[in-house]
Amino acid sequence: MTNAPGDPGSTAPLDELERLKMSEARLRSVIEAAPNAMVMMDRAGRIVLVNAQAEKVFGYGRAELLDRRIEILVPPRFRTAHPGHRAGFHAEPRARPMGTGRDLYGLRKDGTEVPIEIGLSPIGTSEGLVLASIIDITERKKLEEQARERARLEAAQEELEAFSYSVAHDLRAPLRHIDGFIQMLGANTAGKLDDRGRDLMDKISRAAKRLGALIDELLEFSKTARIEMRREPVDLGAIVADVIAEFQPELKDRAVEWRVAALPKAVGDPGMIRLVFANLIGNALKFSRGRAPAVIEIDARDSKADGWVIRVRDNGVGFDMRFSAKLFGVFQRLHGMEEFEGSGIGLAHVRRIVAKHGGQTCAEGEVGKGAAFYFTLPAPDKTEET
Amino acid sequence: MTGPGKILLVEDDPGDAEMTLHVLTREAGITQEVVVARDGAEALDYLKREGAFAGRTSGDPVVVLLDIKLPKLGGIEVLREMKASERLKAVPVVMLTSSREPADVTECHRLGVNAYVVKPVEFEDFRAAVKTVGVFWARLNERPRRP
Numbered sequence: 001m002t003n004a005p006g007d008p009g010s011t012a013p014l015d016e017l018e019r020l021k022m023s024e025a026r027l028r029s030v031i032e033a034a035p036n037a038m039v040m041m042d043r044a045g046r047i048v049l050v051n052a053q054a055e056k057v058f059g060y061g062r063a064e065l066l067d068r069r070i071e072i073l074v075p076p077r078f079r080t081a082h083p084g085h086r087a088g089f090h091a092e093p094r095a096r097p098m099g100t101g102r103d104l105y106g107l108r109k110d111g112t113e114v115p116i117e118i119g120l121s122p123i124g125t126s127e128g129l130v131l132a133s134i135i136d137i138t139e140r141k142k143l144e145e146q147a148r149e150r151a152r153l154e155a156a157q158e159e160l161e162a163f164s165y166s167v168a169h170d171l172r173a174p175l176r177h178i179d180g181f182i183q184m185l186g187a188n189t190a191g192k193l194d195d196r197g198r199d200l201m202d203k204i205s206r207a208a209k210r211l212g213a214l215i216d217e218l219l220e221f222s223k224t225a226r227i228e229m230r231r232e233p234v235d236l237g238a239i240v241a242d243v244i245a246e247f248q249p250e251l252k253d254r255a256v257e258w259r260v261a262a263l264p265k266a267v268g269d270p271g272m273i274r275l276v277f278a279n280l281i282g283n284a285l286k287f288s289r290g291r292a293p294a295v296i297e298i299d300a301r302d303s304k305a306d307g308w309v310i311r312v313r314d315n316g317v318g319f320d321m322r323f324s325a326k327l328f329g330v331f332q333r334l335h336g337m338e339e340f341e342g343s344g345i346g347l348a349h350v351r352r353i354v355a356k357h358g359g360q361t362c363a364e365g366e367v368g369k370g371a372a373f374y375f376t377l378p379a380p381d382k383t384e385e386t
Numbered sequence: 387m388t389g390p391g392k393i394l395l396v397e398d399d400p401g402d403a404e405m406t407l408h409v410l411t412r413e414a415g416i417t418q419e420v421v422v423a424r425d426g427a428e429a430l431d432y433l434k435r436e437g438a439f440a441g442r443t444s445g446d447p448v449v450v451l452l453d454i455k456l457p458k459l460g461g462i463e464v465l466r467e468m469k470a471s472e473r474l475k476a477v478p479v480v481m482l483t484s485s486r487e488p489a490d491v492t493e494c495h496r497l498g499v500n501a502y503v504v505k506p507v508e509f510e511d512f513r514a515a516v517k518t519v520g521v522f523w524a525r526l527n528e529r530p531r532r533p
Contacts, residue, residue: 169484172507173401175507176506176507177401179508180401180405183510183513
């Protein structure tokens with residue numbers, strides 16, 4: 001431990017030149033070590049100092065940058081205006097960010113652009129030195145774009161649901177008229193129609209009824225967006241038992257074997273979750289109509305990371321996995337209308353509700369063997385952490 | 387020959403009006419005349435004996451069948467005015483509407499509506515609903531005799 005001038009705690013005197021040299025050395029080491037790219041330029045815009053991070057961000061070795069005009073780091077379309085910006089800064093030199101409100105870009109050696117944020121500081125010497133502190137914001141911009149994309153999708157989805165609602169609602173009156181006037185026509189022409197005539201009227205009536213069912217499903221689907229979603233503990237076992245009980249009347253003449261495991265408690269909107277089960281169980285029953293007995297299994301497992309994974313499986317006609325991507329789309333059907341009635345909205349609705357709960361849906365199937373539908377729901381303890 | 391009292395049907399949709407009239411007159415055995423108002427303002431004029439109905443001498447209707455979505459003045463507004471009027475608040479009002487919106491159902495009951503019926507899409511159900519309403523309010527329900 002010497003007592004030389006400049007040593008920490010030293011009491012030896014320093015002359016002015018030594019002091020300046022040490023200040024400059026300190027400044028250089030601070031700049032070199034900075035996590036941001038640092039570029040210092042003089043009044044003419046010539047680069048006098050860069051740090052390691054600047055080399056990294058712009059892809060140059062510092063020897064290639066020193067003494068060059070700062071404009072080589074500026075994309076061509078901004079280059080002509082840049083000297084003007086610099087002059088403006090020198091007219092009123094003070095530490096501030098550059099170009100607030102504008103998106104700034106730098107130009108790399110390989111010709112590609114990099115989105116950046118720039119902070120400018122005048123270095124208080126007569127040379128009119130300016131220190132630019134530059135951050136590469138590529139990652140941040142990517143995250144912002146993803147968030148914007150998600151918001152756009154959400155807005156589009158909600159608009160679709162609002163539109164579906166208003167259309168479906170307005171369609172009810174004409175539908176009522178079709179059904180009503182057909183029946184009144186039937187009463188009016190009783191006895192005067194032949195078999196063919198009665199058959200035609202019957203077809204019109206049935207088409208009106210099918211249209212009504214479609215509209216009801218569309219209305220249900222669109223309601224999801226319009227109603228405030230509740231978040232409360234949900235007893236899945238109780239809901240499933242209730243849904244199965246509701247189906248019983250129409251299963252009087254069928255052999256159905258229910259294999260329902262003990263189901264956990266989840267967190268979500270009870271009404272919406274009930275719709276999910278009603279849809280999936282209804283589908284399972286529908287597509288297993290030809291089976292004796294129809295076997296429907298409902299169980300859940302804890303996936304730790306994604307909460308509960310609930311499965312509804314049947315031994316019905318199944319589906320071809322090649323077309324599984326279409327399953328959850330609105331109005332998509334994998335079976336012809338003659339084989340199985342239904343509008344094809346149900347699964348889209350299921351997916352929408354599960355997505356609102358932060359979960360996922362998927363399906364597996366094998367033609368002739370049956371299908372299994374999976375969806376995830378948050379478990380109660382996990383939401384406490386968020 | 388129609389019996390005493392009238393039914394006021396407030397309905398802007400011609401198809402719905404025709405179907406309701408058909409069921410009321412042909413199937414519900416209603417003897418009262420059914421008066422149709424096409425919008426909320428017309429309904430109130432009729433009830434208050436104002437405007438085009440200034441000279442009306444007949445009594446209050448035995449029941450008002452009220453749609454919600456109406457031109458000029460909506461059904462809920464009509465209901466509000468009726469229940470705010472000393473004389474009209476005793477006139478039975480049955481909402482007969484496509485709207486199943488919880489907000490509408492709640493508001494109407496809050497204002498004191500006598501019944502809220504959602505118009506079924508299937509004619510069988512529509513017929514049963516209108517017949518029930520007509521039979522109950524126009525035949526079964528006793529109205530005070532007004533001087």
